[in-house]
Amino acid sequence: MAGVAWHYVLKFIITGDAAVGKSSLLIRLTDQRFLANPDPTLGVEFGSKLITIPEENKVVKLQCWDTAGTESFRSITRSYYRGAAGCLLVYDVTNRQSFVHARSWLKDVREHADPHLTCILVGNKVDLCSDAESADAEQTVSTSQESTSHRPRRKREVTTDEAELWAKEEGLLFVEASAKSGVNVEFAFEEATRDILRKVHSGVFDDERSPGVKLSQPRNDSLTLDTASQKSSCC
Numbered sequence: 630m631a632g633v634a635w636h637y638v639l640k641f642i643i644t645g646d647a648a649v650g651k652s653s654l655l656i657r658l659t660d661q662r663f664l665a666n667p668d669p670t671l672g673v674e675f676g677s678k679l680i681t682i683p684e685e686n687k688v689v690k691l692q693c694w695d696t697a698g699t700e701s702f703r704s705i706t707r708s709y710y711r712g713a714a715g716c717l718l719v720y721d722v723t724n725r726q727s728f729v730h731a732r733s734w735l736k737d738v739r740e741h742a743d744p745h746l747t748c749i750l751v752g753n754k755v756d757l758c759s760d761a762e763s764a765d766a767e768q769t770v771s772t773s774q775e776s777t778s779h780r781p782r783r784k785r786e787v788t789t790d791e792a793e794l795w796a797k798e799e800g801l802l803f804v805e806a807s808a809k810s811g812v813n814v815e816f817a818f819e820e821a822t823r824d825i826l827r828k829v830h831s832g833v834f835d836d837e838r839s840p841g842v843k844l845s846q847p848r849n850d851s852l853t854l855d856t857a858s859q860k861s862s863c864c
């Protein structure tokens with residue numbers, strides 16, 4: 630991998646209802662932190678992160694546009710969907726409405742993003758459920774500073790099976806995660822990235838026609854965004 634800062638740059642969007650934890654997932658990915666009281670996103674925020682896909686021996690730069698879930702921003706946020714190669718479609722496992730609304734977010738994404746986009750359905754806040762242990766046992770190790778022994782329990786309103794079934798019907802990847810504990814956050818981005826790279830290899834995405842997929846930059850050319858992670862706001 631010498632001489633190359635990254636092999637691919639992929640545009641991701643993060644979408645879903647207000648307060649489901651989209652920004653928290655991005656902050657967990659880029660800064661390995663969790664904020665108990667983040668400000669609601671006004672318009673969109675941007676975060677960037679380099680990840681490695683070991684089995685491909687590739688470094689991938691994720692450029693993530695974190696969109697506001699508030700309805701009044703919807704026309705602004707839609708304009709950021711254009712050309713995206715990947716999407717995290719987020720709902721809150723303790724909020725059924727946010728799962729129901731995922732259908733309309735998906736419709737929007739499909740209308741405005743790259744038609745070949747990879748979408749992963751992410752059931753967030755799994756730490757709040759009494760059955761969180763099953764997800765805790767999965768991929769990512771928690772880096773949260775907070776003790777989990779006194780966390781408040783909330784009733785799960787969307788079962789894993791139901792969400793998994795809907796994801797399958799819609800051709801989405803699926804994972805349950807927690808921005809708070811960190812469980813499965815990086816894994817969600819990695820799974821979507823693996824799927825996008827498969828599409829690149831099979832010619833579904835290509836550098837010429839797909840604005841959300843860019844090939845490598847030599848290290849000297851990577852002046853502005855060449856940091857392991859970066860986050861900023863706009864709008």
Ligand SMILES: Nc1nc2c(ncn2[C@@H]2O[C@H](COP(=O)(O)OP(=O)(O)OP(=O)(O)O)[C@@H](O)[C@H]2O)c(=O)[nH]1
Pocket residue numbers: 645646647648649650651652653654664665666667668669670671696697698699753754755756757806807808809810
């Ligand atoms: N327990 C728990 N709380 C979470 C988790 N993720 C986010 N939260 C909390 O949920 C609230 C909303 O989080 P945000 O990340 O701002 O949600 P958002 O989807 O970005 O909201 P908008 O920007 O308004 O669309 C905050 O109080 C977070 O601390 C999680 O995994 N577990």
Ligand SMILES: [Mg+2]
Pocket residue numbers: 651652653668669670695696697698
């Ligand atoms: Mg937000």
